[in-house]
Amino acid sequence: MELRKFVDALPIPSVIKPDGTYRGKPYYEVKMLETLHRFHKDLPKAKVWGYNGLVPGPTFEVKKDEDIYVKWQNKLPLKHFLPVDTTIHGAMDTPEVRTVVHLHGSPSEPASDGHPEAWFTRNYKVTGSHFEKKIYHYTNAMRATNLWYHDHALGITRLNVYAGLAGMYFIRDEKEKSLRLPKGKYEVPLVVVDRSFNPDGSLFYPSQPRNPSPDLPNPSIVPAFFGDTVTVNGKVWPFLKVEPRKYRFRLLNASNTRTYKFQFSNNMPFFLIGTDGGLLARPIQVSSLDVSPAERIDIVVDFSQLKGQNVVLQDGFELDSEIGNIMQFKVAKELCAPDRSQVPEHLSTLPPIPLDQVRKIRRITLNDSEDEYGRLMLLFDDKTWSDHPTETPLIGSVEIWELVNQTPGIHPIHIHLVDFRIIGRFDAQGNKLPPLPADFGIKDTVLVDANQTVRLIMKFQPYCGDYVWHCHRLEHEDHDMMRPLIVRPDKKKKD
Ligand code: C2O
Ligand code: CU
Structure with missing residues (x-):
């Protein structure tokens, strides 16, 4: 299927607001819902599963050391719309779809960690062996950084995450705030996921092994999934209008299998300023970065020399193929306001290696x-x-x-x-x-x-x-x- 490139504007996932308080702390309710989502202008809407019906899910913005509580609710249909392999661990044919949520990168207490066997089904009717809590507790007792939350149900994680169950989670602190890094609309989350579509626009996930053999069960686990398009924040090959200035991108590879070599079409250098666990000690200038699934990179890119031009974020591993071009930045001729942001020489102090x-x-x-x-x-x-x-x-x-x-x-x-x-x-x-x-x-x-x-x-x-x-x-x-x-x-x- 030929899909036009760079015709959809990059969506920015909305920030979730607390629904009230619980034990005196911010309390959120999140429902996993089946909805229809348009991945591309030229594609009909596709069935997806999203937190609060959104793909990617809503973004959490929390402060370091401030506890929050989240009630994760499974309101999904009883049956999976992607091919479940009932022969692998934990994926036996239960009457209801299982989910559990893990806040990736967080030092959570065991009952709030989203253990793969702590799954729960629609309305908590059936529970897994580790099921302990309906309301998860996150202490956010870590450095400012960019975590993400996603499904972790035993034996079907690949299907649940691919269906859309993933979102961003930012922890902020005062030290980082004082640094004058690009912020507000100049700090942009990018959730990168490769996906494939059927001709009718529905999500495609393979149900056959590469070399089907008559002895194998069907559908069957595949050892790798590579999509033939790349979505960013839920759109295939989007574009973003930027000003000729510095931007901070908080990039998450939420793909099932694919590792990307992120680089720009003009080979311009950019700065790596942070990794999974927050800011580096010092910025590192790079011209490409390999990012495997679940890794996050915190980068600053300067578009100030590209007034009126376009530049493409690419996957250096796939330059000869369709999917080598991930998203486009259209750089405006003018600034809205002078760029007072900077990339300081000293970003943070890392704890010593013990x-x-x-x-x-x-x-x-x-x-x-x-x-x-x-x-x-x-x-x-x-x-x-x-x-x-x-x-x-x-x-x-x-x-x-x-x-x-x-x-x-x-x-x-x-x-x-x-x-x-x-x-x-x-x-x-x-x-x-x-x-x-x-x-x-x-x-x-x-x-x-x-x-x-x-x-x-x-x-x-x-x-x-x-x-x-x-x-x-x-x-x-x-x-x-x-x-x-x-x-x-x-x-x-x-x-
Ligand atoms: Cu055990 Cu991101 O997962
Ligand atoms: Cu592996």
């Missing part, structure tokens, strides 16, 4: 395997979701995890509860590789490239309990590249 406190080093392989039907599946240390938990750190302890990717693919690895630092990348022969720009920041998701080893360091705090860690390629996560993370209490300590 190399002297390491209590345990784990070496974990990322490997491919086969399921009982002979289909490709991705695993950690050859273990599936239901194997006995092995990652069981002690509360407050510092660990190094060495992730050894023995596969020819990229895996964005995400660990719940914690932020981590990246302390080394190595090739298959053990040679040290140069860090990626994002490796200088605080991270909750790390791009582990084909046949690479990446070393992370993190401290398991502030909560004990049941969490998970997983690959954020959602087709991998669902089958079965996800493992329990159980933070154990320290029995020796009395409190």
Whole structure:
């Protein structure tokens, strides 16, 4: 299907307002709803699932250290409109569609973390084994940054997120405010998701393996999904009118599988100023950035030299193909007001890396395997979701995890509860590789490239309990590249 490029204006997701207070704190109610959404001028409306019916969901704007409460409500139909694979973990044919919400990057208490087995169905009629709370509590006790919330139901996360269940969540603090970075309409969220459409405009998600075999169940899990269009904030190949000045873009890769190499058509340099866990110590000038699923980049782009011109945000991995051009910026000839924003030399102070406190080093392989039907599946240390938990750190302890990717693919690895630092990348022969720009920041998701080893360091705090860690390629996560993370209490300590 030929879709015209850059004919839809980039929508800016609306900011959600509290519905009242709960325990004296801002309280929000969010309903997951099935609605119709127009992804492109030339496409009929498509069925989607959105938080409050919006794709992407409404944006949360909260202050650091200010608690909020959110009641997530599943008001979706009973049946999925995308092909569920009933043969994989957790996706057995239940009468009602399951959902659960995870605030990605937040150190949430276990009952509010959105554990994949804490799913709930329409009107909470059926509950999963970890179901504890209807109203989730977020303390926002972290640096100012850009988190995101999305569905995490066991075995169908890839379908629920692809259907539209994802949104942005900003934490603000005074330090960041004082920096004079571009703000207001000059700070723009960009949620990038590749999608495919059927000729009738409906969302397409494959239900067949690449090489269908008569022995395989149908529909069947696919190990990767690559859309043939790219949506930004819910529009295929949109454009944004900008002034000739600096802009701050808060970019999230919310795609199921695709890793992008973000760059501009004129190869202009721009600044990386922040990563998953907030601002860097210093800005890093780059001309492209690799961003895998669930990673966020905080960048400042200066359009001041491009008066009256157009420039395109591209995917450097796909320059020869249709989808290499993601969105267009139409730069006006005039400024509305002088640009007084700046990119300061010093952005923030990062906490020291606690190399002297390491209590345990784990070496974990990322490997491919086969399921009982002979289909490709991705695993950690050859273990599936239901194997006995092995990652069981002690509360407050510092660990190094060495992730050894023995596969020819990229895996964005995400660990719940914690932020981590990246302390080394190595090739298959053990040679040290140069860090990626994002490796200088605080991270909750790390791009582990084909046949690479990446070393992370993190401290398991502030909560004990049941969490998970997983690959954020959602087709991998669902089958079965996800493992329990159980933070154990320290029995020796009395409190
Ligand atoms: Cu963004 Cu466990 O996920
Ligand atoms: Cu993976």
